[in-house]
Amino acid sequence: MHMNSAPHLLAEDRAEYERILDDALRKAHERPDLDGMGKRLNAEQLRTMALNATAxxxxxxxxxxxxxxxxxxEARTSTGASVGHSVLGPAVGASAETGAGFAAVLTVLAPVLAGTAALIFLLVGYILKAVSPDAAFADTLLTAGWFFGALTxxxxxxxxxxLLITALRNGATQVPAEEAGGELPDEVARAKEAWRHALLERGVLPFLRAALADxxxxPASSAPPRRVNRFPKVGYSGPDFSSPSDGTSAGSRPTFTSPDFTSPDFGPPEHRPE
Structure with a gap:
């Protein structure tokens, strides 16, 4: 029977279970109760067995x-409203973001275009100035070149x-968001750590110990070791039911005999008993 599918374990937590298992196998040399690893079963074989017995x-x-x-x-539900607001916000302010995007593009392109124009005007102006020092058009090109240089x-x-304002704005909005949801993630972290500890101490380690002792x-089988076919329930024991004592031994049963029935004595009067 394959046991590598745990009905109660969500798919998103499967990787966490494997990390706990890998960590236990990596630190097995630090535990005296797992000192048998490597003699009969190695870490990879134990990992395969544990993955087959995930449930x-x-x-x-x-x-x-x-x-x-x-x-x-509950944490995801409580943050759903704020996430929805952040998703709907851009749709509501689409025109504002379009304007902001156009301004950002213009801010980036303006220095490039102005710098290119300044380079061209200055280059042509100085060439004309060198060829004909008295040319008035050369002075005009140089003036235009320095103007575009200033614009650059x-x-x-x-x-x-x-860029500086954007960085400061993002930093200012990020800190309050983390502080506002700081209490709930702490509770989630505590619950996760409790699950990790219980899974390691009551699930993974007992399984590895039983596999090494059996x-x-x-390792190629999907069945768990015989010693861990069922984990004991700590603190509870089943009631002790026993049959009432009737003085008879376990192997003997009371015997019954059928009653002695005889037919009535029918006959003519002369044959009746006196």
Missing amino acids: LITSAAAAEYDHFVKVRG AAGLLAAAIG PSAD
Whole structure:
């Protein structure tokens, strides 16, 4: 029977279960109860067995996992309104963002265009000035070139100021958002840590110990070791039902005999008993 699918374990938490298992196998040399790893079963074989028994191992921490999923769901629900607002905000202010985008493009392109124009005007103006010092058109090109050069410098300064303002604005809005939701993630983190601890101590480690202690454990099989076919329920024991004592032994049963029935004595009067 394949046990690598845990009905109560969500797909998003499967990777966390594997991380706990890998961490336990990596630190197995630090635990005396797992010192048998590598003699008969290596880490990869134990990992395969544990993955095949995911449902069995995770059921040992089912209560902690249910609490973790509940707290996490409540946290996601509480933040849904703020997330929805942040998603709908751009749609409501689409025109404003379009204007802001156009201004950003203009801020980037203006220094480039002005710088290109300044380079062309200055280059042509100085060439004409060298060929004909008295040419009035050369002075006009040089004046235009220096004008566009000034525009380039102003555009670069405006772009730097815009980047600085954007960085400060994003930093100012990020800190309150983290502080506002700081209490709920702490509760989720505590619930997750409790589940991780219970899963390790009551699920993963007992399974590994049983696999190492069971000489018949087959790493290629999907069945768990015989010693962990069922985890014990700590603190509870089934009631002791026993049959009432009637003085008879367990192997003997009371015997019954049928009553002695005889037919009535019918006959003519002369044959009746006196």
